[in-house]
Amino acid sequence: MNALEVCQLRKTYGNGVEALKGIDLNVVEGDFFALLGPNGAGKSTLIGIVSSLVNATAGETRVFGISVQKDRSRAMAEIGLVPQEINFNQFEKPFDIVVNQGGYYGVPRRVAKERAERYLTQLALWDKAFGPSRQLSGGMKRRLMIARAMVHEPRLLILDEPTAGVDIEIRRSMWRFIRQINEAGTTVILTTHYLEEAESLCRNIAIIDHGDIVENTTVKALLGKLDVETFVLDLREPVERPPQVDGMDIVLRDPTTLEASIPKSRSLNRLFKALELEGMEVKSMRNKVNRLEELFVRLVHADGPAPTAAQAAAGAGAA
Amino acid sequence: MTEKVSARSYWIGYQTILIKEVTRIIRIWAQTLLPPVITMSLYFVIFGAIIGRRVGEMGGMPYMDFIVPGLIMLTVITNSYGNITSSFFGAKFGKHVEELLVSPLPPWIILAGYVSGAVFRAVLVGILVWLVAGAFSGFHMHNLFVTGSILLMTSIVFALGGFINAIYAQKFDDISIIPTFVLQPMTYLGGVFFSVSLLPGIAQQIALINPIVYMVNAFRYGLLGVTDVPLWVAYAMIIGFGVVLFWICMRLLTKGVGLRT
Numbered sequence: 001m002n003a004l005e006v007c008q009l010r011k012t013y014g015n016g017v018e019a020l021k022g023i024d025l026n027v028v029e030g031d032f033f034a035l036l037g038p039n040g041a042g043k044s045t046l047i048g049i050v051s052s053l054v055n056a057t058a059g060e061t062r063v064f065g066i067s068v069q070k071d072r073s074r075a076m077a078e079i080g081l082v083p084q085e086i087n088f089n090q091f092e093k094p095f096d097i098v099v100n101q102g103g104y105y106g107v108p109r110r111v112a113k114e115r116a117e118r119y120l121t122q123l124a125l126w127d128k129a130f131g132p133s134r135q136l137s138g139g140m141k142r143r144l145m146i147a148r149a150m151v152h153e154p155r156l157l158i159l160d161e162p163t164a165g166v167d168i169e170i171r172r173s174m175w176r177f178i179r180q181i182n183e184a185g186t187t188v189i190l191t192t193h194y195l196e197e198a199e200s201l202c203r204n205i206a207i208i209d210h211g212d213i214v215e216n217t218t219v220k221a222l223l224g225k226l227d228v229e230t231f232v233l234d235l236r237e238p239v240e241r242p243p244q245v246d247g248m249d250i251v252l253r254d255p256t257t258l259e260a261s262i263p264k265s266r267s268l269n270r271l272f273k274a275l276e277l278e279g280m281e282v283k284s285m286r287n288k289v290n291r292l293e294e295l296f297v298r299l300v301h302a303d304g305p306a307p308t309a310a311q312a313a314a315g316a317g318a319a
Numbered sequence: 320m321t322e323k324v325s326a327r328s329y330w331i332g333y334q335t336i337l338i339k340e341v342t343r344i345i346r347i348w349a350q351t352l353l354p355p356v357i358t359m360s361l362y363f364v365i366f367g368a369i370i371g372r373r374v375g376e377m378g379g380m381p382y383m384d385f386i387v388p389g390l391i392m393l394t395v396i397t398n399s400y401g402n403i404t405s406s407f408f409g410a411k412f413g414k415h416v417e418e419l420l421v422s423p424l425p426p427w428i429i430l431a432g433y434v435s436g437a438v439f440r441a442v443l444v445g446i447l448v449w450l451v452a453g454a455f456s457g458f459h460m461h462n463l464f465v466t467g468s469i470l471l472m473t474s475i476v477f478a479l480g481g482f483i484n485a486i487y488a489q490k491f492d493d494i495s496i497i498p499t500f501v502l503q504p505m506t507y508l509g510g511v512f513f514s515v516s517l518l519p520g521i522a523q524q525i526a527l528i529n530p531i532v533y534m535v536n537a538f539r540y541g542l543l544g545v546t547d548v549p550l551w552v553a554y555a556m557i558i559g560f561g562v563v564l565f566w567i568c569m570r571l572l573t574k575g576v577g578l579r580t
Binding site: 051052054055073074076077079081085087088089100104105106108109148152 | 336
């Protein structure tokens with residue numbers, strides 16, 4: 001069964017901006033699904049329509065077969081949403097925020113309190129549960145929104161950039177929690193600008209750009225499309241010019257750093273033989289950028305010159 | 320298939336909104352409950368005890384007694400309207416209204432929860448003011464049913480009006496314009512301090528366009544047994560306004576005006 005079905009979904013805002021141009025998308029039950037796209041691509045609009053915060057211009061979205069447009073209440077009961085922006089009452093206590101959200105979903109108060117304790121504990125927030133929520137750090141506020149989204153134990157959890165601005169340690173603990181939720185059977189849809197996050201967590205992926213789905217496949221299949229990889233080689237001694245290897249693009253970034261773009265069809269051994277012939281000793285070697293990031297840049301900039309990796313990462317920043 | 324949406328889940332949702340509202344009203348009692356009691360006490364002292372002695376009788380009774388129902392209504396109207404505008408607009412402004420909008424709760428439950436919160440505050444403040452008034456003029460109760468029903472229905476009508484204001488409001492200034500420039504003048508001119516029968520011909524006809532005249536007079540009948548307007552007309556007006564405002568609220572909520580893009 002599909003956890004989410006999006007059929008010919010269109011959204012044109014009042015100012016004429018066409019945010020979604022009739023997209024189709026399916027997310028199977030139990031999946032860990034990544035939704036990627038640069039700024040203004042339509043990701044947040046899509047999530048807004050699925051969670052009923054945005055009215056679709058045309059088309060339909062179904063959650064576990066229930067139409068959001070025709071049977072909103074039943075469809076919403078299946079979804080837990082962690083939005084991009086902080087949207088809880090910062091004058092309330094974290095415990096009350098989670099318990100009240102349970103109430104809106106019909107969870108009896110006693111049960112909601114038990115769950116609030118469980119999820120706030122799992123997300124390392126229990127010691128802050130009865131203090132003012134406005135005093136929580138950015139990472140804590142995001143974790144609070146995850147606990148709030150889980151209180152009614154939804155079958156579909158949608159996270160819109162849940163780790164934005166969160167330090168790496170907290171980010172990894174959040175990944176662990178979300179992974180556990182997914183392993184327990186909850187379907188997870190994640191938008192993120194940390195492409196490493198999508199690569200390590202998600203099984204399937206859709207890339208959205210200018211309101212269209214430009215790619216929808218498994219992460220593995222997508223990475224398989226990568227035909228050129230770029231490596232950075234740190235040399236022990238400085239050199240004046242890079243080695244020449246047929247079919248490889250090798251440039252000297254600085255006297256001790258080489259950057260080699262190598263098609264997958266070519267063997268790395270040829271590079272190392274050439275280096276040895278030139279008497280260049282390699283101290284260390286690494287991938288220049290995240291592999292998924294390279295593909296992402298290529299897919300969303302198919303009609304223009306590809307920007308640098310740094311620009312791409314920045315471009316993928318906010319939905 | 321899930322059975323997460325049911326009458327029981329809606330009831331829990333309604334209770335949650337109401338508990339949240341009541342908790343907020345009690346928690347900030349110095350802003351919600353105390354000011355109207357102090358303001359009305361000053362009205363009773365100045366207009367009732369000091370000026371009222373010189374005015375003599377109004378509508379066949381001491382002036383102090385005459386103004387009590389109107390002042391209670393004034394409190395009920397402003398508190399009912401003010402509670403829902405500040406609470407719902409605050410939720411909209413702080414974006415936590417989205418907690419409700421993404422939930423399975425249908426619009427009428429959200430409306431019922433907020434209106435109930437406003438009615439709770441209005442009725443509680445109304446009772447407190449009535450108790451204060453009792454210290455000045457004694458406790459009067461001509462007809463408990465009329466008093467209670469008019470009190471309840473008036474607070475519902477103004478809560479619905481306040482909800483519409485909150486939906487359209489874009490900034491905090493927008494929720495103070497109607498109370499200051501529309502509600503307050505209508506209430507003061509709505510027979511709180513004088514009997515409409517004192518007005519000369521055409522002014523009396525104009526005054527009778529004001530729906531608050533009917534509410535104040537019906538409430539005055541409930542407490543004191545005197546009224547300038549027929550009771551059934553007052554009930555019809557209040558119910559009519561209530562139905563129209565409820566319909567507008569539901570339409571706005573269903574379409575997501577000011578809430579969903």
